Amino acid sequence: MQSVQISEIEDRIKFVSHEIRNHLSVCDMYSQIIKKYLDKDGYKNPSVYNALNCISQSLQIISMNVTDLKSVNASEPVEIDFKECAEKSVELSKAYVEDKDIEFEVFIKNTVNIKIDENRFISCIVNIIKNAIESIEIKGKISVIGEVKDNRAVLKISNNGKPVPSEKQCRIFDCGYTSKKSGSGYGLYICKKYLNSQNSDIELVKSNKSETTFKITVSL
Ligand SMILES: Nc1ncnc2c1ncn2[C@@H]1O[C@H](COP(=O)(O)OP(=O)(O)O)[C@@H](O)[C@H]1O
Ligand SMILES: [Mg+2]
CATH class of the missing domain: 3.30.565.10 (Histidine kinase-like ATPase, C-terminal domain)
Structure with missing residues (x-):
């Protein structure tokens, strides 16, 4: 009984982390596209670039936590x-x-x-x-x-x-x-x-x- 529950939890973790990763890559891709267009148009507002860098760092942190969930890559000093x-x-x-x-x-x-x-x-x-x-x-x-x-x-x-x-x-x-x-x-x-x-x-x-x-x- 317990092993069935554990495998269900494992499946759920795999499914949820897969979905999170898919959407992280969408966010990552679009923030890179936004950056590219801003560069091309010569847009100079540093706050917007700062916001994009923060989004990118947050995406990395979420990704690290998803990896953690699957305990593949514990920590990389x-x-x-x-x-x-x-x-x-x-x-x-x-x-x-x-x-x-x-x-x-x-x-x-x-x-x-x-x-x-x-x-x-x-x-x-x-x-x-x-x-x-x-x-x-x-x-x-x-x-x-x-x-x-x-x-x-x-x-x-x-x-x-x-x-x-x-x-x-x-x-x-x-x-x-x-x-x-x-x-x-x-x-x-x-x-x-x-x-x-x-x-x-x-x-x-x-x-x-x-x-x-x-x-x-x-x-x-
Ligand atoms: N800078 C702070 N000023 C006042 N209280 C704080 C501060 N940092 C932490 N605390 C107290 O410590 C608790 C635990 O913080 P944390 O572990 O981050 O959990 P959470 O933010 O979810 O409550 C907070 O709920 C708060 O009572
Ligand atoms: Mg807190």
């Missing part, structure tokens, strides 16, 4: 530039701002090559910034400050939104813990699990009325 990766993640996260009034301060002091799976690392940073955006009701500020020091690349992400109550702070990395109506409670859990598997970490430095700060530390 490669050398990537810390500063570039952090800045790319901020651009991607801005899609979640919607109609809020959020000021971003991004300062990556210096950089280094880190050996990590780029899509997974970007996913972690995006998750943290998305939470920061969600904690701000209407107007606020998010800062992303990076520094390479003492054999570590450190990224601090702060916001001045609604804080995590002190009695809940020990639970936020638990699988499924959420304080949101439509939250999943997987973001921080997945982030910590992945970073820990790479000899790296994420922690909540502080959360009070004036500021909530998360710190990602990547060991070099």
Whole structure:
């Protein structure tokens, strides 16, 4: 009985991932066509190019997750530039701002090559910034400050939104813990699990009325 159910689940995974992949390739193909036409017409708006780059990065992240579902290709750590990766993640996260009034301060002091799976690392940073955006009701500020020091690349992400109550702070990395109506409670859990598997970490430095700060530390 149980084996029948498992094979049904496996079939479903294959079917769903096949469908997702088909539609990902449609999105990818059309964003490339749009880019080509913009280049041809000499269109110069950097925001539109930035949006297309974000779509392309998101497609890669979805594709990586679909691959994960089939557990074919677990993780591919490669050398990537810390500063570039952090800045790319901020651009991607801005899609979640919607109609809020959020000021971003991004300062990556210096950089280094880190050996990590780029899509997974970007996913972690995006998750943290998305939470920061969600904690701000209407107007606020998010800062992303990076520094390479003492054999570590450190990224601090702060916001001045609604804080995590002190009695809940020990639970936020638990699988499924959420304080949101439509939250999943997987973001921080997945982030910590992945970073820990790479000899790296994420922690909540502080959360009070004036500021909530998360710190990602990547060991070099
Ligand atoms: N920047 C933040 N400010 C306030 N609360 C936060 C912040 N980041 C995370 N949290 C808290 O941690 C919980 C877990 O976050 P996460 O794992 O990303 O799941 P989700 O976003 O689906 O709730 C959130 O529901 C929220 O209560
Ligand atoms: Mg989240």
